[in-house]
Amino acid sequence: SLQVLERSEHHAVLELRTGGFYAVRQADGSVVLEIPGMEEIPDPGLPALPVKRAFVDAVVGRGVRLGAVVPRDVVSFPDLVPALSGRPEMVQSGEGVVRARVRRAGGARSLDGGLFPVSAARLAGTAFQGELKKALLELWPLRWDSSAKRLELARRLVVRLEFAGNEEGESSRGALSRGRRVPSRLRLSGDRPLADLAVEQRGLYAVRFEDLFGPLHPRVSASELRLSRQGDAVAFHIEPAGSSFGRGSVLYFFTEGAALNPYGKEAVYELSLSRSGGPTMPLVSAHPSGDVLSSASSLERWEENKSFQPGLLEAPDLWLWDTLVAPVRKSYHFVVGSVGSASEASPLTVFLQGGSDQDGVDDHHVRVWVNGTAAGDVVWDGMTPKAFSASLAPGIVHEGDNLLEVESLGDAGATYSLVFLDRFELVHPRALSAAGGVFEASFPLSGSAEVSGLGLGSLLLDLTSPNTPQWLFGASTTQSGLAFRVETGRRYLALSAQNVLHPEVRSPIPSALRSRLNRAEYLVIGPDAFLPAAQPLLDLREGQGLVVKAASLEEVYQEFGHGEATPQAIRDFIAYAYHFWRGPLLRYVLLLGDASYDYKDFLHSGAPNPLPPLLVKTSYLWTASDPAYAAVNGDDLLPDLALGRLPASTMEEAHALVDKVVAFETSGLTLTEGPAVLVADNPDGGGDFESSAQRVAPLLAASHTVETIFLREQGSATRPAIASALDRGAALMSYLGHGGIAVWASENVFNNQDVALLAPQSRQPVLLTMDCLNGYFHFPFLNSLAEELLKAQGKGSIASFAPSGLSLHEPADLFHQALIREITSGAHPRLGDAVLAAQADFAQTGAFPELLSIYNLLGDPALRIR
Ligand SMILES: [Ca+2]
Ligand SMILES: [Ca+2]
Ligand SMILES: [Ca+2]
Ligand SMILES: [Ca+2]
Structure with missing residues (x-):
């Protein structure tokens, strides 16, 4: 247990007491170490040791420094060698259900000798949660002595934190640990x-x-x-x-x-x-001089973005062209124009991405061919990007249609190899003629270039530095085109006047979003077209005494996105309103609009993206995080206000979602009446879901009749039991178990097609799905289960709290307990207040903080719950 022994405005002293640990022996003789309430921070190849995380109140305006770290009552265990840490991995099982696991690494990384880690404590940074400033501390009661080959347990670990020095940009609010920090990205411009x-x-x-x-x-x-x-x-x-x-x-x-x-x-x-x-642009003379040049070269790129691979955490681009499962050979046609004759080789680069990894072996062996000639091979390991480069002999690339072939041989050592093609580029010899009035090239020598096909009034630029091109003058007009001076290695663009493009000119719409006279406790953000649908909800909230406001995304993008529709603009706007608008404090933000990860509509799915997702990198995948939109205080990912989303993809859905909330409240419904239903998957290595359900039952029993639906007991009757519990009208429903985007449990005990078959309900519950991916609301092809239940009219859920990423059962169990405690406490009038309090309680447990980013509230954060 962790205790604060001393605390002043200058320091804090904490003590972690650890009675013992579990050691589970592996086949190789090493032991997996576990201490209840502690977790492993994966770092492949290093000893896997349990870590206690703690958020400790810090002092606003002062820096935080780790002082003395003193292990006491140290006990040695000479015969225990810790297992190696591995990499978090997402595993697909049946029915689209995913599971998280850590795959142990095969090879150990070398250690310096002595104790690992060197210090038994680490300060991982500071953050604001709401207006509370906290320091995140990591503590290792167990350490591995690689020289003496023994494990050491500090039964007491005493750590001192110093609060000293000036921390710029933080302002205090009354108490030592309360305050504000304007995110550094909120730059203001006077232009x-x-x-x-x-x-x-x-x-x-x-x-x-x-x-x-x-x-x-x-x-x-x-x-x-x-x-x-x-x-x-x-x-x-x-x-x-x-x-x-x-x-x-x-x-x-x-x-x-x-x-x-x-x-x-x-x-x-x-x-x-x-x-x-x-x-x-700098003005540079290009008056022709020097030898007349006969050769030039052009860089051309080919890329198609056909599949989104959010699980590739190390990929420079998550959008890939093609998938190659070895052994396979695939071809890609590409057209090259204005090919010149030259004796130089043509550099080719093919950008590949590894998509699979087997331990201890290289995974991928790829051979590249151009027009039937092998260009070379590349071998690499793991789920990492690889640029294959080769020089193509003169004559291989020709005018017109060419063929690139990528062959994945599958003989690098792994039994399975998955490779993606991202894009490729080629430098080829270029004729000195402007096809279609545009000529872009570089030159192997300095001298005078005479380019044909350019008319009077042609323009010339040096594009070597992409952000600061040079404007070239002094080129002379020849009979067929333009003559100008070039320097070796620089890149030139020459074009006819008729090839100059014209932007769409937009006048800025007058906006008052930056006015500090604005006020809102309840803010609705959505596309202009959806906002009229929100009016009944704004009226309802105003009638309840909240200061309300609606803001159109179009205006947000102009004022905070520099005119582009970026997620960052939405986040910055919310942060601006939180920090700079006149009181009362902004507390509830409702996002009105569905989302898609396909921002650029690469997939032509037709799925709209009215309120785009903010993607964050988690341990397992890149995924949407609405709590990141609520992370407005400090430069951290901890949510600071109550934010929810009504994921309407159309006007009709916007009306239906709003009407559902309004109907719920105007008919006097809250969460204080009606049964609480706990649905649990059968216990397995992923967790004992039934025990978790049984643990929260007493919390609920004080105010609700509690029904349990356990898959292990009910078997094939589980689906009708769930449907019947919803049909009868519940106040709360939780699902604990495995899940996928649209499904509960690998046995598929409930999925989004079951929603349409539900009967109209007298009341709709708040739904808590403590599983994986049920809140993957930015999937363009179908509604996630949590959304489908929310979107159902007159039935389903009134709000869903569900993850867009992979959840781990032990921390999810703690989060669930915190949610149930806060929802039923009677202390919170509105759902978002209970969620905020539960987020704070959960952070305080020190368990897997990533869950704070991936559990999204699909519903109105200001929903009255009592
Ligand atoms: Ca790409
Ligand atoms: Ca490998
Ligand atoms: Ca924060
Ligand atoms: Ca959706």
Whole structure:
């Protein structure tokens, strides 16, 4: 047990007492060590030792430092060698159910000698939860002495924390540990926006003065203009006079296009009036001189994004082109134009990604072919990215259609190899002619380039530095095109005037979202089109005495997303309202809109993404985290306000979801009456779900009749028993067990197709699903089970609390107990208050904090529960 022995504004002394531990011997003689209430932090190849995590109240405005760490009453165990730690892994079992496990590593990493870890305590950082500042401490009562080959247990571990030094950016609120920290990402700009310039294609863009201003608008000095994307300055150039922008002027900028934006099909540039101004393109002379060059080369890229692989934690891109299960050979056609003749080789790079890993062996062996000629081989290990590079001999790549083949041989050592193709790129010799009016190339030598196919008024840029292109002048017009000076290794873009692109010019909509005179305790955020559907709910909440406000996402994106529809904009807006709006404090945030991980609609699924997900990296996969939207105080992931989502994918769904909540409350329903139903999967290595259900039953029994539905007892009667419990109308329902996106238990005892068959209910319960993935609400192909129950009209659930990621039973059990305790305590009038309190209670247990990020409230956080 962990106790605070001493505490002042300058320090705290804590003591962890550990009576003993469990050691389970493995086949290789090592032991897996377990201490109740402690967890392993996976780190493959290092000794696996239980860790006690603790959130300790810290002091606002002061730094936190770890002082003395003193192990006492130390006992040695010479014959126990700890098993090696491994990697968290997601395993798919039947019916789409996933399970979490740690796969033990085969090979040990070398240790320095002496005790591991060197210090029995570590300070893992500080965080705000609500307005409480906390330090996260990790304590190792058991350590491994690799020199003496023995395990040491400190029965008492005494740790001192010092609160000293100034911590910038934190402001105190009354008590030592209470305060605020504005997230560092909330930068404010004093620039005055003139226009948003939206682009899709890669290329050189032009905006005329007349596109932005009326005929009477005075000239603007170039030194007052700033062009930026997502807040970062982008160099521009004005013609004909570089220094001022007036009637007849054109402003040019270069962009990689929508590829820059992972969240949408366009990139948006902001042009603003700024006192400090922004960078302009350097002007460089390209007057032709030197030997006339005959060869050039072009870089071309091919990429298709056909499958989303959120489980690839080390992948630079989760969107991949193709899947190769060895042995297999697959082909990809690609077209190359304007191929020149040259004696140089063509560098080819194929970006691959490992998707499987077997221990102790290399997993992947891939051979690449171009037009039937082998380009080479690559062997690598594990679920890591690999760039295969080769030089193709002259003549292999030709004008027109070419063929890339990727062969995964499956002979690297692993019995199973899964490889993904991400993309490939090729540098090929390029003829000095502008096909279709555009020429982009670099040159093996410096000298004079004469490029044909470029008309009068053609433009020339040096793109070597992507954020600051150079504007080249002094090129001379030849009979067939343009002649200009080039330097070896630099990249040039020459294009005819008619190939210059034009952005969509948008005037900023007037917005008051940044006004500090705004107030809201209850804030609804959704697409403009959905907000009218929220009105009955806003009226209801206002009638209950809350200060309410609705904000449209379109406005949020403009004010906080630099014009782009990014999840970060939504998070920043909520943080801004929390920190800077006038009181009372923002407490409840309702997101109105469903989500999809397919932000750019790569899959053409037709699934809308009205309120995009904020993806976080967990131990097992990248997944949506609504609590991350609520993490507004501090630079941490701990949620600070009560946030929920009504995942409407259409207007009809928005109305139905809102009406369900309004109907529930206006008919006087709360959670104080009606039975509580506990559904448990059969006990297995994943957890003893029945015992967990039995542990919370007494908490519920004071206020509810408690019904249990155990799969082990009911077998095939489980499904009708669940349906009947819902049909009869429950106040609370929990499911404890294994799960998938749309299903409970590998035996499939309930799934989202069962929802339609439910009878209309007199009341709908709050549903707690303590399993895996039931709240994977950003899946574009179907509703997760928690959503399906919430979306059902007149039945299902009134709110669902469910994970979008992988849950582990022991910490989930603690979270569940905290939720039941807080919901039934009578202390919280609204569901979100109970969830916030349960999140704080759960954090205090020190168990797997990741669960705070993945358990999402699908429902109105201001739902009256008593
Ligand atoms: Ca990709
Ligand atoms: Ca391997
Ligand atoms: Ca926080
Ligand atoms: Ca959904």
